[in-house]
Amino acid sequence: MSVHQQTGEAAPPEEERPDKRPRDAHARRWNGRGWGFIVKLVVMMIVNAAGLAAIISALRVESWVILAVLVVLLVAADVVYFWKRAMPLKYLLPGLVFLFAFQIFIFGYTAYIAFTNYGTGHNVTQDQAVEAALIQGERRVEGSPTYPLAVVERGLGEIGFAINDGGEVLVGSELEPLSDTGVTVAAGAPTEVPGWTLVDRSRLLSDQDLQQTVVDLRVPVSDDPNDGAIRSRDGSSGAVYQSTLVWDEQAQTITDTTTGTVYEATHEGSFVAADGSSLPTGWYVNVGLDNFLELFTDPRLLEALSIVFVWTLVFATLSVVLPFGLGLLFALIYNDPRVRGRRVLRAIFILPYAFPMFMSALVYRGMFNAEFGIINDLFFFGADINWLGDPWLAKIALLWLNVWLSYPYWLLVCTGALQSIPSDAIEAAEIDGAGKVRRFRSIIFPLLLVSTAPLAISSFAVGFNNLPLVYLFNEGGPSIPGAPYALGSTDILITAIYSISGVSGGAADFGLASALAIVVFVLVGIIAAIAFRQTRRLEEFQ
Known part of the structure; x- marks a missing residue:
């Protein structure tokens, strides 16, 4: 009982209570x-x-x-x-x-x-292409004075030059032309540059990467690229270098002052002279549908891509059908309770699924080698079978490797699907007199497809875009004769895109590769949409 209750006094309001x-x-x-x-x-x-x-x-x-x-x-x-x-x-x-x-x-x-011509020789803007052309024709200006110079830096590793121009300190970097700092120096290299830190001479002499950066550095004299740039060979002195090429922005031409040749800018992103010669560096421009038209109008490219496209469909289809069939077969066998040691046998058959794919591809590449491969030595009595050099044999070898890598996945999936099928339906069919083949064809397989069809469609998409397997096994070889790019008989569309892009070496055509990637995306989307629509009919079976 509280004190207020004992005394009969009214308790204070809640907000006035002196508690915590x-x-x-x-x-x-x-x-x-x-x-x-x-x-x-x-x-x-x-x-x-x-x-x-x-x-x-x-x-x-x-x-x-x-x-x-x-x-x-x-x-x-x-x-x-x-x-x-x-x-x-x-x-x-x-x-x-x-x-x-x-x-x-x-x-x-x-x-x-x-929709661009982005690729080798056309991977920069026009301004950058002009700058690259002027740099390629750059020479030291005759009579140019030698400026005392200091290497400076600021921010996140931005390197610049500070020069002594008649007592005035000018500073600039690759992206900023020389500008007056307001600091004067009597003689020698600048010792103080506002906003910049001087690079110590000992650091410059000991850091080879920094030395190369200094040698490659060009600090524009002004905003006009024709005025040249300050360059240094030793990090302590610099001079003005100008190009033998002159850029006329209004006329969109570059003139070679030594030969008088005039290169005009074209709509294709190149500087071309009247005699047909061109400067090596171009720029990327919008080319509209040219890349898509090239895919279907260039005879050599169209022929090579047709071979690749047909093989892609075959490879993607067989990459699902063969592993699925083998996995289903093993699942049926080891789902039978009469088989002893089922768990151990399942674990053994699943081992390829646990082995890294890239290692499997490299191992099988050696096994199928014509000279010292174990396949020829053990299974064909040392015969000289050129598995990787013959187009048809290379395709068979690639499919064999893909089946070896993929069937354990389907063994797991089909085992789970078989164990989830109601035993009532199978027992009812058995009572009605249906044999094993009839039960499998009419009950087990349709019910199995209900759960596995979406996975099969996704596996088809994986096979359609299985670049690592094809590239690591034999890089898409052997080559297709007369193909304009490094396209091979076992190339699929995704590896063809990789080859055309030039990432693996050679000239790059990112615009054409991107156009082909869009086509592949549309194809896979259409095939997947049709397949998923067909799988809806399986749901009616339930």
Whole structure:
């Protein structure tokens, strides 16, 4: 009984009681909410710091589209995670960002490249192509004075030159022409440059990478590329270098002052002279549907891609049918309770699935070698069978490898599917007099397809785009005679895209490769849509 009850006095209002409840409630709110807010604040500080760094980088390289996307995403993140009413978006935003970064952006950028001539000799902007051309024809200006020079740096490793031009200190970098610092020096190299740090001479002499950077560095004299640039061979003195080529921006021409040859800019992104000669460096431009038209109108390319396309369909189909059939066969055998040691045998047959795919491809590549491969020595009595050099034998060997790698997956899937089939239906069919073949054809197999058909469709898509297996086994060889690119008889469309892109070596044509990638995407999408539509009929069987 409380004191107020004993004295008969009325208890004071709840808010006037001198207890510790408000303080305790405040502590509970802080412990339940405050620490979480601090963690969120720290995480968002990191996100904002990384976002601002990316925005600054995009701003420096003048990538306006990426800059706009980064700004929108950063603002959206701040609004979502600091606005109380945006609770659902707190969980959706990370997934949407990853979806945009790894799916939508990649597809959109691939589509953009497909409408350009981006590739070897056309992988820069026109301004960069002009600069590269002028650099290639660069020579030291006769009578140019030698300027005392100091190597300077700032920010994240940005290297520049500071020169003594008659007592005035000028500084610049690869991206910024020389500008006056307002500092004067009596003689020798500059010793003080506002906003920059002088690179110590001992560091320059000991760092070979820095030495190469200094030798390659060009600091423009002005915004006009024809005025030349300051270059240094020793890091302590510099001179003005000018190109024998002169750029006329209004006329869109580059003139070789030594020969008088005039190179005009064309719509194909090249500088071409009247005699048909051209400068080696071009730039990327929009070419419309030219890449798509080339895929279907260039006779040599069309013939080679037709061979690749037919083999791709065959390979993708057999990559599902053969492993599925073998896996189903083993599943039926080892699902029979009369077989002893089923678990051990299943584990043995699943071993290829646990072995890394790239190792299997390399091992089988050696096993099928015509000279010292174990396949010829053990199974064909040492016969000289050129498995990897003959188009048909190479395809058989590749299919064998794919079956060896894939059937354990289907063994697992079919085993699970068989064990999930209701025994009532099988027993009812057996009572009605249906034999084993009839039970399998009418009951087991249709019920099996209900659960395995979607997996078969996804496996078909994997086979359609199985670049690692084909490339590691024999790099798509043997080559197709007369093919304009390094295309082979066992190449599938995805490896053809890889070869045309030039990533594996040779001339690159990213525009044509991107166009072919769009075509493959559409083909796989159409085939998958038709297949999924057909699988709906299996649901009626249940």
